[in-house]
């Protein structure tokens with residue numbers, strides 16, 4: 008008896024809502040090696056004050072006409088007078104402004120100790136760990152500086168360190184220090200203070216700049232990533248990183264694009280810029296740091312280059328495009344060129360003699376949107392073709408990605424990958440499961456951004472974004488991820504976006520992680536992404552379903568180590584009844600064991616994980632299943648649930664993210 012007839016035989020005994028699925032042992036498609044990944048840009052203070060681990064806010068008095076230079080986030084200690092100065096000897100061309108400190112009214116202070124404090128990015132996470140700090144000072148001072156972390160509520164000092172002055176009244180001198188608090192602070196309402204004795208001053212003032220403090224970073228990388236956020240991202244099992252945007256790449260106007268060459272090198276040489284999302288960025292998380300992020304998480308970089316379009320809709324004419332194309336080629340030489348080339352030499356001088364293995368370059372971001380229709384016509388008519396031909400001529404192995412997709416009214420040339428950004432209602436992901444059915448490998452597509460952001464049946468794009476990822480929204484995303492897996496390798500990869508939201512300042516609410524100074528919260532979508540991306544399918548396997556499949560979406564496949572995998576999401580069922588599922592794999596005998604993981608939402612469709620509460624509405628249940636006669640595994644999928652069944656293999660696939668379980672700061 009064939010497995011199929013066994014399955015059909017058992018169907019007769021089952022309830023009408025049951026689904027039987029037989030999985031063939033071959034005949035599917037080899038899938039993409041980068042099925043799921045990450046997308047990052049500085050939105051929601053996701054970079055500065057987010058994954059970029061720098062703790063000092065306004066550390067280098069950067070500014071622009073949009074966001075003027077100021078002493079914001081700095082307060083005087085003991086009557087010191089703080090102002091912004093521009094010295095005739097600036098720290099650097101990039102950082103012309105600095106903090107000018109005079110004793111002010113401090114003559115009343117008996118100790119003569121004066122200084123200034125920083126309030127951080129909505130506080131400081133203070134723990135018994137090593138903080139590495141530095142600052143530049145200009146002016147004559149004999150004595151010591153004291154750096155400390157203290158409570159903003161009680162003034163209790165958690166740790167401090169004395170730094171002997173090496174300062175001079177003729178040049179900027181950098182001072183480095185290590186600060187190890189002797190106790191953990193009970194909350195994040197803390198400040199960083201830098202003080203000195205006014206009696207040791209032989210200049211009338213001291214000038215300070217680039218005042219920096221880093222906690223331990225992910226993989227101990229200098230100028231690196233905040234570890235709890237990084238570990239939570241590793242928990243998504245990503246394979247690629249798309250950067251540096253997003254609208255952040257385009258910049259607010261053509262005068263302020265994301266300039267790769269101004270995000271590299273020593274921090275004192277980075278001017279920062281007016282970001283797209285309402286704040287000046289430091290660009291401490293720059294081009295090199297993005298590649299180091301890829302190195303440290305073993306991610307395939309997808310580098311987006313500026314395509315001559317700004318977010319205000321202004322774009323570069325065909326005649327003026329040449330320098331912009333040259334700038335992109337310079338950037339690619341910096342990334343890919345041997346150390347004998349000018350920009351390759353620059354990279355080598357920054358500690359990276361070996362070029363990065365960049366394979367994917369995206370030309371622009373959402374060029375169908377800002378300034379359409381004329382800016383989009385410009386993209387289709389000359390911006391895309393000219394950037395493409397120049398890059399392909401110099402780097403024939405690069406896979407070019409166009410920022411629109413086949414769904415955005417652009418003919419994507421064969422061999423080019425399009426980029427599709429569905430921000431949808433969960434019902435749309437349900438209705439469009441077959442969206443990719445007619446695409447072939449001549450229609451390669453990246454899903455460079457996706458998320459459920461609007462409620463079903465609402466005002467659509469005009470409605471507010473949902474305040475958090477929510478359970479039915481996350482189920483919609485699971486259905487979508489299953490659709491992209493089935494369409495792999497045509498869909499080369501997919502990533503949720505935006506991924507990070509600082510709960511103290513944000514403009515986009517549906518993000519896969521929320522955080523504050525001392526806490527990271529995993530959303531319902533994090534749990535779904537974590538499960539769907541957990542096991543890498545290297546080839547899909549054909550499935551033959553029978554029964555009522557109207558709510559159940561699934562994909563089957565095999566892994567590199569020979570396991571059989573089945574991933575499924577169940578949407579609304581008739582009368583909300585459970586869906587019995589029976590899955591048989593050709594070649595798998597009765598008695599074989601499988602591991603089933605099922606996610607359900609204990610608060611129904613509207614449940615969400617609230618950082619203010621620290622709750623978790625997602626329940627994960629892991630069960631050992633044994634195949635019955637004919638190798639059929641049976642279980643029940645509740646309405647709005649996600650499941651993964653793994654049979655065989657060496658058990659090496661279950662990666663939750665290195666260190667994930669050990670990292671106590673991650674809540675929910």
Ligand SMILES: *[C@@H]1O[C@H](CO)[C@@H](O)[C@H](O)[C@H]1NC(C)=O
Nearest residue numbers: 085086087112113114115116
């Ligand atoms: C110093 O004394 C003056 C005059 O009494 C007073 O106005 C000022 O607030 C004092 N400053 C500090 C820092 O105590």
Ligand SMILES: *[C@@H]1O[C@H](CO)[C@@H](O)[C@H](O)[C@H]1NC(C)=O
Nearest residue numbers: 083086087088089110111112
């Ligand atoms: C110094 O004291 C004077 C008089 O009280 C006051 O007007 C001035 O603002 C004070 N300066 C600082 C820097 O506190």
Ligand SMILES: *[C@@H]1O[C@H](CO)[C@@H](O)[C@H](O)[C@H]1NC(C)=O
Nearest residue numbers: 084085158159160161162163
């Ligand atoms: C903390 O120090 C500041 C400045 O010296 C002072 O104004 C404040 O009263 C102190 N707060 C407490 C709770 O001691």
Ligand SMILES: *[C@@H]1O[C@H](CO)[C@@H](O)[C@H](O)[C@H]1NC(C)=O
Nearest residue numbers: 141173180181182183184229
């Ligand atoms: C401080 O640290 C930086 C970066 O590690 C280093 O380049 C510099 O030489 C150090 N400065 C001093 C005075 O030790």
Ligand SMILES: *[C@@H]1O[C@H](CO)[C@@H](O)[C@H](O)[C@H]1NC(C)=O
Nearest residue numbers: 129130160194195196523524
């Ligand atoms: C402490 O900081 C948190 C978040 O940064 C803030 O919500 C809270 O109001 C602060 N508490 C006090 C007592 O200031």
Ligand SMILES: *[C@@H]1O[C@H](CO)[C@@H](O)[C@H](O)[C@H]1NC(C)=O
Nearest residue numbers: 136137223224225226227228
């Ligand atoms: C990072 O540095 C800390 C402290 O120096 C050390 O204990 C830890 O092992 C290092 N971790 C890695 C991944 O190198």
Ligand SMILES: *[C@@H]1O[C@H](CO)[C@@H](O)[C@H](O)[C@H]1NC(C)=O
Nearest residue numbers: 266267268269276330333334
């Ligand atoms: C970076 O490149 C742009 C475009 O080529 C150029 O205008 C700018 O001056 C460069 N910045 C620096 C610091 O060299």
Ligand SMILES: *[C@@H]1O[C@H](CO)[C@@H](O)[C@H](O)[C@H]1NC(C)=O
Nearest residue numbers: 380383384387415416417418
């Ligand atoms: C698609 O783009 C062409 C220009 O290339 C334009 O003429 C046409 O109106 C567009 N169609 C839609 C449906 O937007």
Ligand SMILES: *[C@@H]1O[C@H](CO)[C@@H](O)[C@H](O)[C@H]1NC(C)=O
Nearest residue numbers: 439440441442443444445446
């Ligand atoms: C695929 O093509 C068929 C036949 O032309 C058409 O009926 C169907 O609507 C198409 N599906 C999608 C998702 O475009």
Ligand SMILES: *[C@@H]1O[C@H](CO)[C@@H](O)[C@H](O)[C@H]1NC(C)=O
Nearest residue numbers: 413419420421446447449450
């Ligand atoms: C897929 O690519 C083929 C070949 O270029 C093209 O004819 C077809 O229109 C593309 N499909 C879509 C949906 O754009």
Ligand SMILES: *[C@@H]1O[C@H](CO)[C@@H](O)[C@H](O)[C@H]1NC(C)=O
Nearest residue numbers: 434437463464479578579612
């Ligand atoms: C599924 O149920 C939700 C309510 O939980 C509803 O908003 C949505 O429209 C339903 N979708 C479908 C396709 O039945």
Ligand SMILES: *[C@@H]1O[C@H](CO)[C@@H](O)[C@H](O)[C@H]1NC(C)=O
Nearest residue numbers: 034035036446493547548549
């Ligand atoms: C393999 O890809 C083709 C073309 O996209 C598709 O029709 C077919 O369903 C895929 N097979 C499996 C098992 O995913």
